[in-house]
Amino acid sequence: MTSAGHGPDTAAPDPIQDYLDDLHFRIGRMSGGTVASYIPELAKADPMQCGIAIATVDGKVYAAGDARTPFTIQSVSKPFLYGYALERYGREAVLQRVGVEPTGEAFNSIVLDEVHNRPFNPMVNAGAIAVAETVRGHTLGERIDTLLALFGRFAGRPLAIDEAVFESEKATGHRNRAIAYMMLNSGMIRAAPEDILDVYFRQCAIEVTAVDLAVMGAALANNGVNPLTGERALAAEFIPDVLSVMNSCGMYNYAGQWSYDVGIPAKSGVAGSIMAVIPGQLGIAVFSPPIDGHGNSVRGVAACRDIAATFGLHVFKTQITARTVIRRELRADVTRSKRVRGPAERRVLDAEGRRIAILEVQGPLFFGSTERLLRRVGALAGDADHLILDLRRVPSMDEAASSLLLRLAAGFATPQRSLAFAHLGAEGPLGDLHRGLAEAPGGLSGRVFADRDAALEWFENRLIAAAGLSGEESRFSLASIDLFRGLPAEDIKRLEAMARPFVFETGDTLIRAGDAANVFFVIARGSVSVQVPAPERDGRKTIRIASLGPGLSFGEMAVIDGGRRSAEVVARERVVCYGFSVEQLKEVGEAHPEMIVRIYANMTRDLSERLRRMTAEVEALES
Amino acid sequence: MTSAGHGPDTAAPDPIQDYLDDLHFRIGRMSGGTVASYIPELAKADPMQCGIAIATVDGKVYAAGDARTPFTIQSVSKPFLYGYALERYGREAVLQRVGVEPTGEAFNSIVLDEVHNRPFNPMVNAGAIAVAETVRGHTLGERIDTLLALFGRFAGRPLAIDEAVFESEKATGHRNRAIAYMMLNSGMIRAAPEDILDVYFRQCAIEVTAVDLAVMGAALANNGVNPLTGERALAAEFIPDVLSVMNSCGMYNYAGQWSYDVGIPAKSGVAGSIMAVIPGQLGIAVFSPPIDGHGNSVRGVAACRDIAATFGLHVFKTQITARTVIRRELRADVTRSKRVRGPAERRVLDAEGRRIAILEVQGPLFFGSTERLLRRVGALAGDADHLILDLRRVPSMDEAASSLLLRLAAGFATPQRSLAFAHLGAEGPLGDLHRGLAEAPGGLSGRVFADRDAALEWFENRLIAAAGLSGEESRFSLASIDLFRGLPAEDIKRLEAMARPFVFETGDTLIRAGDAANVFFVIARGSVSVQVPAPERDGRKTIRIASLGPGLSFGEMAVIDGGRRSAEVVARERVVCYGFSVEQLKEVGEAHPEMIVRIYANMTRDLSERLRRMTAEVEALES
Known part of the structure; x- marks a missing residue:
């Protein structure tokens, strides 16, 4: 996972990957917890499996151990479907069906909020079953398509249902059946319990990896946009709702202590996964089958605690940006x-x-x-x-x-x-x-x-x-050109004799980079842009490095170097200018060296002043 | 509160102050709620009072209405003392005395966590009374000093106790007495209840304003540092603990819905105040006496909801920075x-x-x-x-x-x-x-x-x-000086005849800004810094704009302009250089103009190349 560079010695250092490998080594040895057995198919999981993944809001994924081993998502599906329901029916309608109050009860509690006639929150099974009723589709097939499309958007890849786990859960999920019938009895759901459970058991049996869950968490951290595909998985306005209930209810009856100690919205699943979200930064996922009495992965809890403590990730540990x-x-x-x-x-x-x-x-x-x-x-x-x-x-x-x-x-x-x-x-x-x-x-x-x-x-x-000036007025007299200032009248006459007038229209190229440099120009009217090609990956084609108006000259380096043009000059509007042949100027200069010295002095003074201004500008830009 | 500028027309626009004035106007008209009457002295409050204040983590305060009217802090004192206890005794010791679990009970509930033998959380009276026992001091006087010092650090100004409210609360606070004796009975506190209540009632009777509470909230938002004074009021490591319990328990039995809807850690007090904290950004405080059935200020709740909704301030509404x-x-x-x-x-x-x-x-x-x-x-x-x-x-x-x-x-x-x-x-x-x-x-x-x-x-x-080069090697031959390159041997000889050697030691000033410019130098050995005075408010005295080594020249603009030196030149080490009198050079130049033209050409080429490089640098710095 490290870049090849110039060989192993020069591989880019990656402290975060190093930390993750180290963490995996440490927690991989932990004992404690037991593999969930109430769904027979889950009991087959290898208790030694352990994978950790971290995904950033811009799509970088760090992974260690069994991070690409598939398992069923189970209850980690709940926050995503809750977000789906909010987006489909709006906050008010959903709040009437499911509350947002934490309970001290276990995940599979059958206790309901009798006062409001709704399950306490969408993170316990009762609430999640109520939410599962909102999945769009006229037929079971359509509802499954809706499910898979939703989870696929979050994971950034197509997902599938583990049919064996689904069948096993359907065959043995009598407690959830009881919950559903209780809710039907009190009018908290309306559809046939078996129809809803057909969706609910499938939602729990969707196959993911730790990397998938990390990316899905990163999509929540990224205000609902999948960081790998750039696709929106959930409207940003419902993200705070989802994270709020994860924060207060996501770890079941361990949630209070978790939120205080670890301080990260998280959701655990009985197959042994935990997904945690650092808003604005990361999704974190750990997969390791043995779970504790609260139903949370033992190694998952340990890994999340370690990551949160090491990297200072408590929600209320604030960075003042x-x-x-x-x-x-x-x-x-x-x-x-x-x-x-x-x-x-x-x-x-x-x-x-x-x-x-x-x-x-x-x-x-x-x-x-x-x-x-x-x-x-x-x-x-x-x-x-x-x-x-x-x-x-x-x-x-x-x-x-x-x-x-x-x-x-x-x-x-x-x-x-x-x-x-x-x-x-x-x-x-x-x-x-x-x-x-x-x-x-x-x-x-x-x-x-x-x-x-x-x-x-x-x-x-x-x-x-x-200030009563105008940069735009024409300068047809050569004596008013900056480059020629201070020259005696006879020198100006000599220059006038040499000057050839040119007219360019808007967009005309006056000088092309690479051309032979044998003429220099002074502008009498209008203005030009001096531009160079933009570097690769720059949005622009060219970069304007200067624009010049009446009284100013360009291409004068030709006088010194001859050689080739280094930049392109384009008319910004109709331009009238005078051109001087460098060859001719040199001939005149041999006869009248004091004229050339004067022009050089003007040029040097001007360059020097521009250099001084630019030094100040660099200083300002650097500070 | 707006800057004077050039008169009323040009006062700086202040959209946030405008919003706050508007909000104050809107909520000031709200009815509903009743002024707390269980403490007789509080019942005297004017129900029309309404003040709002917002303080930023860098100390800007916005205020509207009765934002500087004093009232007693009451339960808003609880999170600060909880932080104090954590800092004094550490997380573990405090957790043994007070839990962090939300309860569905009212603020003055007498229900205790019998399993762990502690009050449920520090935001209900029972928990706050347990925390009050931790205030340092051998005598009541010392404990009061501790209290006032703590709250003064948070408010950024000395605070005092409203003796009338304290006496009233002490005379009538039998329910709190009952709670304290219950806790003494089960060993949750050890000191005499009246001693603890003497601290607790005073803590509740500290006089603050909405501006004070906003600043105190901003200190929590600012990781514990008071934004006005820069003084640390609480160690940063305990801020997440304080905000966590405010978030889950701060609004009593309205906390769950508040945290979901408004999503800001907050604490309310029965005198009609609410303090809310946006970590990393703001403290918000509202004061208006009428309170609702949960004990929360009616206008305070409305104002916080409006501010949170208008400015998108839910804790889980994340900015990805x-x-x-x-x-x-x-x-x-x-x-x-x-x-x-x-x-x-x-x-x-x-x-x-x-x-x-x-x-x-x-x-x-x-x-x-x-x-x-x-x-x-x-x-x-x-x-x-x-x-x-x-x-x-x-x-x-x-x-x-x-x-x-x-x-x-x-x-x-x-x-x-x-x-x-x-x-x-x-x-x-x-x-x-x-x-x-x-x-x-x-x-x-x-x-x-x-x-x-x-x-x-x-x-x-x-x-x-x-690359096998060294920028440091000496250049004693004038023919190797960049400024003189291309000159025929006889010109070099003429220059050699004119050159005067100079030696400077480290730190010597070679050229002083403002001096007459009549010599220019070429460096044979060592290097110099060219520097200008730093602008005001820059930490530095001077800014180095260039440094030059062997083969390079400085002060050559003197050749053109005469005039005054514009920068200072200082030896970075022992420097050997040649000086040329401008006067003398001009004389020689009149006899040999082609030599001067060549030197000018070298100078122009060099300036032009530096200007081109600097243009590219500006481009890079701007992008």
């Missing part, structure tokens, strides 16, 4: 859009850029993390009045978060302040917020940008415009 | 240390740099997040054999995480692979891991670096050395 909701906070005096700005614009952004703040938000947005985020936004209000919430790293957002952010956006709809959302897709997990913004009065949707760079450039342009 | 444990993954082909490298070294790092991976880890490390991290480390093993775990953003690490990382480090102790920890302090929350590494066989402690840059430079040096 809301703190990381703000990944990074940046200001536009240091962090700029990829629009390269001329000196006057740079001065505006140097002075005013702090008014634009970018908050990189990360992780799921729920109340705790959103509250933190809102608080930071509030604290920024006096200082930064243009705010970009970069949601690229937000994988999900619950209703509470979405409604709080809508309230926030409404609070920002003033002339003095603006709020932009970047990476907020109309589709996908953040779609609710996108729709909410689009439907809000006052056209808040204008504040949604495809990416952060676009939002940042837009806010920069606002600051530049507010 | 382990995913964000890796903040960013970087490779040294793109992300480099601040050591500026010459062309040959650059080629080595361009080709081999991917073998060094930096994982920026963030958020608390616990099993779920550490498992994710280990998995990524495992996946990298075939590809990157030098690994830096940058722990700067890890605020805490539990035992499970620390022991898994130690196992990981042991697995990396092979000649083929290396693992370094950056920002792992000997003191503070990560100290356990630091000590574990120091004590591990094989000198793993050598792999701990003060910061990431140091770790990265060390790994880079290893790659460079493995």
Whole structure:
């Protein structure tokens, strides 16, 4: 199970697998308990079998021992069918049929909640039989199909019924028959007991492995989505209900102590399995046939206790993660859009850029993390009045978060302040917020940008415009080009004589990577993007590394190196520019070296300034 | 409560405060319930009073209505004293005195767990009276001091006892007297009942406000640390115990339904308060005197239900946050240390740099997040054999995480692979891991670096050395200096004539920011740091923006601009370098412009290459 790497010596270390192997070795030797015998077929199980599996919410499975040995699911099926019933009939209807109160009684207790005329909870047999009546299907065959489809979605693979165990259970399950008739007698079920038991006994006889149960538990931990297939097995809204009853009733009359000591919602089955769920993290399953007086696997209880204690997994052992909701906070005096700005614009952004703040938000947005985020936004209000919430790293957002952010956006709809959302897709997990913004009065949707760079450039342009400048004005005079500043009039004349005008339309490629570099350009009107191919696995095809407007030059490294172009340059709009032949420039330069020295000095100063800004930006990005 | 900003129009939006005000308005109008009358003094309470407060684990408090009106804490004191007893006597001893089993009985039930000879749980009066016996002190005065100190730590301010309520409760608390004598009779308590009740009645009569209770709840949510004062009120290991019993028993005989529906550990008091805890996020408190038949505040229950439903706060409504444990993954082909490298070294790092991976880890490390991290480390093993775990953003690490990382480090102790920890302090929350590494066989402690840059430079040096190069060799010949490459022999001779040798010792300042820039330097031996002052609120005094070794030059912008130095340059070790007067160089340049053009071309090429690399680095840092 370890990766091959460069040979055994260099196999990746896997401390968790090591721990599991060690745990399996330790508990495999434990004695105590007896194999369940009330179903004759179960009594045949080998008491030495012992398998442990852990599955994470993103589908990694660790396994040790007999983790792939099949056994029947028995009572571990109960929480899944309870979830099914809730999803099918809703919370209220199901609560009328089955309670949620723990009892001190054994799993096969015949005691019922006479006050509410229902079984106490869905984890005891009586409750599970009531739940089994809700399985959809006109015929037994259809009901079996429903069962297998449900459990298959949770396990992430097709499951089957162990017919021998089913027959054995059907032939000997008289206590369950008695329970069913008691319930029929008091109107807690309506269908014929034998019909319901035909479903119930089959549900208990579904064949699974410890790995299956771990994955099924991980699906519960993962808010109902199977971590292997990505398929939803149960609506997220019913997960808390299922975990609540597992927590209070899942270990029968050992549940109180279990919940206090081990503190993990769990369910045990009489074939010797226990499935435990760490919400948001893991499913854990142990299989070992000998069970104790409560009906719980002896080695299973020991293994769960060990895992919980070793890894600190009590439900109320809390990790405070809301703190990381703000990944990074940046200001536009240091962090700029990829629009390269001329000196006057740079001065505006140097002075005013702090008014634009970018908050990189990360992780799921729920109340705790959103509250933190809102608080930071509030604290920024006096200082930064243009705010970009970069949601690229937000994988999900619950209703509470979405409604709080809508309230926030409404609070920002003033002339003095603006709020932009970047990476907020109309589709996908953040779609609710996108729709909410689009439907809000006052056209808040204008504040949604495809990416952060676009939002940042837009806010920069606002600051530049507010300062009475415009980055967009044409620069047809070569003397106004940054690269040529300080040149005497006769040098400018020489350059004018050499300049060849070019016009490009939106989307035209001006420079192609790999081409010979023998011309450099200065922009008189319009703007261009400099872009390079994106690395593999990046969603994008190309990455824009800069955009340039009037007065700026590109391709000037050609003057030094000749060689090949290293990036592609594309017109963002209609572009008018001048091209200079490097060959010709060199000839002129030999006659007038002081002109070349001046151009070099301008170029060096500009590069040096950009390098200095970028060093500061790297520093900001790293901190 | 809102920040002043630029006037009322620009006050920071506060959606959570808005919600709370709205909720207060809605529930303030509710009728139903009656003010508790069994303690005469409590019967005087104004039934219209209603206050709500929410406190976060980092100390932000939201409040609405009568949130600062004092009332007596009553039964809400029980979980705190239970925690106190656990901390004082340990789990086992306390479990022998008080159970953890929910009962269907009312708060003042006289029914006891006869099988184990103890009250059922510490949330009913019997259990709380047993717990009150554990309060430290030889005299009543000392016991009262213990009580007030405990509650003051939780509230973050000194609290006092409402003597009138205490006297009233003492005068009329015959039922509690009966319970105490029953327990004395069966040996569940040993001290004189009146002595214990003197503590118990006072504990119930401590005066708090809704804000206090919210903060006290937030301290429980914050693993026992008061969020206002930063003081620990209860050892973290007992928090799960306290929350478990609150969850199963805190709302008396309404607890089962509460835990299923609302799903938040909570405790109510007969003066009309409810305190609820969202582990890792919040404390919530509501105060409104009218109580229902279970003894729970009517408006309190309604407010908690509304808050829980609106903000999705059910304990088993899980946020899956382990995913964000890796903040960013970087490779040294793109992300480099601040050591500026010459062309040959650059080629080595361009080709081999991917073998060094930096994982920026963030958020608390616990099993779920550490498992994710280990998995990524495992996946990298075939590809990157030098690994830096940058722990700067890890605020805490539990035992499970620390022991898994130690196992990981042991697995990396092979000649083929290396693992370094950056920002792992000997003191503070990560100290356990630091000590574990120091004590591990094989000198793993050598792999701990003060910061990431140091770790990265060390790994880079290893790659460079493995390629048969050394960044450290001296370059006394000017022809070998990068800035002068390609110059004809006669130009080198001219430069040699101008060069003045300098020697600096470790820590010497070579260039001071603000000084006139009239010399530039090339390094023959040793290395220097280029540094700028750190921004305010940064822990550091200066930030190193580069370090340079033999063959590299610094201060060369002086050649172009003259002007002032923009950064400080300090010797990292003994440095031998050559200085060139800019004035003199300019004179020579006028006679030999092609020499200056060549130097400029070298400088431009170098700047341009550094800019390109830095653009790629920014791209990597942003992604």
